[in-house]
Amino acid sequence: MITEPHKRIPARGLLAWRISGTIHSVFPLLLSGGIIALAILFDWPIWVIGAALMFFSAYAYFLITVIPALRWKRWRYEVRENEIELKRGIFVIKRTLVPMIRVQHVDTRQGPILRKYRLATVTISTAATVHEIPALDVEEAEELRFFISQLARVADDDV
Amino acid sequence: MMMSNPKRLHPISAVANFLKQLKELIVPFLIFVVFGSRGGNGEVFQLVITAGVVIAVFIIGVLSWLRYTYRVEEGELRIEYGILVRKKRYIPLERIQSLDLSEGLLQRPFGLVKMKVETAGSSGAGDAEAVLTAISRKDADYIQQAFSSAKNKPSENRNELESAATRRKVIYKISAGELLLLASTSGGVGVVISAVFAFIFQFEEIIPYEKVFAGLEGFMANGIIFVSILVFIGFLLAWIIALVGTMLKYAGFTLKKTEKELIITRGLLEKRQITIPLHRIQAIQISENLIRQPIGLATVYIESAGGSLEDSESARVMVLPIVKRSRVAGLLKSHLPDYELQPGFFKAPxxxxxxxxxxxxxxxxxxxxxxxxxxxxxxxxxxxxxxxxxxxxxxxYKDAGWDISSHQLALRYRGIVRTTVFMRKNRIQSLTMSESFFQKRRSLATIEAVAMSGTGGTGGTVLDLDRNDVYAIYKWYSYTGLNGNTPLQKEKRP
Incomplete structure (x- = not known):
């Protein structure tokens, strides 16, 4: 068997995803709210209200609890001397190898939610692809960026 | 010959500028004509404006020709241009990726060429290149030589360069029969057919189809044969247009090899020359479309790095337009020794x-x-x-396959066209394997490899291979070696 990547995303990442999931559920909330209001105003059948409520609660449930939890549970990464390995996916599990000598540059990025939890997103670009570790501790992300750019600089061969 | 004095392009490029600008103005002009002719003496007014615009465009064309100068100086190609805002673009010769020459209808009668200078700019689409619209052959040769000697370091003198030029070896030259075969089996037919239909429906508002059809209805009702004949003739016409187009484009297709480059020349009306430096080759792709595959014919492409966003053709270059599948390896093997183009393939289980x-x-x-x-x-x-x-x-399912031979990964898959892609390990930018829940139950997995092409990516995805096979590819690609790189003990099927 191949050794699997074993590093996890910090637990705060899960919290951050839940929060952004909550923010995202505002949209279906408005939608369902609108439909319910219309249903009451125009005397639509009662099941419309039920359906709208169902829709909203299912959407929010998945976006806030199920998906972030599964995503967090599955995410693994590992940065080795020669390569970066990522493993992720909810229904389809993907494992990606990016050799260090193919890495062109590494960026870190932080939105307001990630910043509150001292997290950052790391993106790793090769000449043709972009890979992402969605949430890492800020210091670890910094370190990683430095580490990768050091290693990537060593091997500066063809493309 | 010296070229440190600024030179102008041939005056024909002023005409070229003029025509190009006019072409771009056609659409606004049509809009102007259609929507602007409501007033009483609107027509005179329109005429004056049109004439004014044409004259202005002509003057701009001439002025921009006057302002446009180029020279080779201090190891740089220096271009200065611009009417109101003067721009200078200095391109160091060693930064130039390739010089593409072509002869269009305008250049042909004067023995001129159009030179496209490509640099490895990822800075932006337009900035990655410069175009000298019309220069003499002599000047083009001079720039090319300056470029080659800048690449090959100063020690090499001109004589050596000339002998390098004669060392060119012709790998492939298209024959008349092959050209016809290429044109008649290309997928371009479909494009032309849809273009013809799109074109016809453009005029829906002008030609009263409904009335025409209403009149014909009685005739049509018992005239299905007549309609089918019409449709057939339409398709035949489209096919012939596509045929002629492809033949003009690929007439005289020749693939040559110098020490460090592949050079392709093709075209009848517009001659094009494409140069691919060997060290920039990222992947080789063999594709067999539905018509060609049964008769054992294939097309070979080379994906290379560099090139610009606008010109995707320079990233994916057709090197063998139409050859017997079995001949591909033989033709290219001695010239691209890094690639094993005729491996056996492991199939999907x-x-x-x-x-x-x-x-x-x-x-x-x-x-x-x-x-x-x-x-x-x-x-x-x-x-x-x-x-x-x-x-x-x-x-x-039958076409899905993979193979690893020392430093090369070959993947085969079919969308509509059967594609076989060959990538060397050090050209693969990233490798991904994926397993869905259902795949896992049958111990199957999907493999995806990405190589670079132009400014983007290319590569291949093969679905539902044996999971152990996919692991083997994954292991092979890993630089850490993971846990023991045991070679596969498995029989290949061709």
Whole structure:
């Protein structure tokens, strides 16, 4: 068997995803709210209200609890001397190898939610692809960026 | 010959500028004509404006020609241009990726060439290159030599360069028969047909189709044969247009090799020359379309790095337009020794067939069921779709394959066209394997490799291979070696 990547995303990442999931559920909330209001105003059948409520609660449930939890549970990464390995996916599990000598540059990025939890997103670009570790501790992300750019600089061969 | 004095392009480029600008103005002009002719003496007014614009465009064309100068100085190609805002673009010769020469209809009569200078700019689409619209052959040669000597370091003198030029070896030259075969089996026909239809429907508002058809209705009712003949003639015409277009484009196709480059020349009306430096080759792709595959013919492309966003043609270059599949390896082997172009392939296992077929069926299912519900009895014909889908899925399954030979990964898959892509390990930018829940149950997995092409990516994805095979590829690619790199003990099927 191949050794699997074993590093996890910090637990705060899960919290951050839940929060952004909550923010995202505002949209279906408005939608369902609108439909319910219309249903009451125009005397639509009662099941419309039920359906709208169902829709909203299912959407929010998945976006806030199920998906972030599964995503967090599955995410693994590992940065080795020669390569970066990522493993992720909810229904389809993907494992990606990016050799260090193919890495062109590494960026870190932080939105307001990630910043509150001292997290950052790391993106790793090769000449043709972009890979992402969605949430890492800020210091670890910094370190990683430095580490990768050091290693990537060593091997500066063809493309 | 010195070229440190600024030189102008040939005056014909002023005409070229003028025509290009006019071409870009056609659409606004048409809008102007259609929407602007409502007033009383609107027509005179329109005429004056049109003449004014044409004269202005002509003057701008001439002025921009006057301002445009180029020279080779201190190891740089220096271009200065611009009418109101003067711009200078200095390109160091060693930064130039390639010089593409072409002869268009305008250049031909004067013995001129158009030179496209490509640099490895990822800075932006337009900035990556400069175009000298019309220069003499002599000047083009001079720039090319300056460019080659800058690349090959100063120690090499001109004599050596000239002998390098004569050392060119012709790998492939298209024959008349092959050209005809290429044109008649290309997929361009479909494009032309849809273009013709699009064109016809453009005029829907002008030509009263409905009235025409209403008049014809009686005739049509008992004239299905007549209609089919019309359709057939339409298709035939489209096919002939595509045929002629392809033949003009690929006439005289020649692939040559110098020490460090592949050089392609082609075209009858517009001659094009494309240069691919060997060290920039990222992947080789063999594709066989539905018409060509049964007669054993294939097309070979080379994906290379660099090039600009606008000109995707320079990233994916056709190197062998049409050859026997079995000849590909023989033709290219001695010139591209890094690639093993005729490996045996490991296939997808039998248990994957189910998944291939279901995937196809799920896609066509709605298109089959809907007509059956709504258009009975004719809707039952949509069942044919299911059969097509099954056959197609079976072909996809049969063609899925992979191979590893020392430093090369070969993947084979089919969308509509069967594609075989060869990538060297050090050209693969990233490798991904994926397993869905259903794949896991049957211990199958999907592999995807990405190489660079132009400014983007290319590569291949093969679905539902044996999971152990996919692991083997994954291991092979890993630089850490993971846990022991045991070679595969498995029999290959061709």
């Amino acid at each position: 039998k248990r994957a067939l189910n998944r291939y077929i279901w995937r196809g069926l799920l896609v066509v299912m709605p298109f089959t069921i809907a007509p059956i519900i709504f258009f009975r009895p004719w809707g039952y014909f949509s069942l044919l779709l299911l059969i097509i889908s099954i056959v197609w899925s079976y072909l996809k």
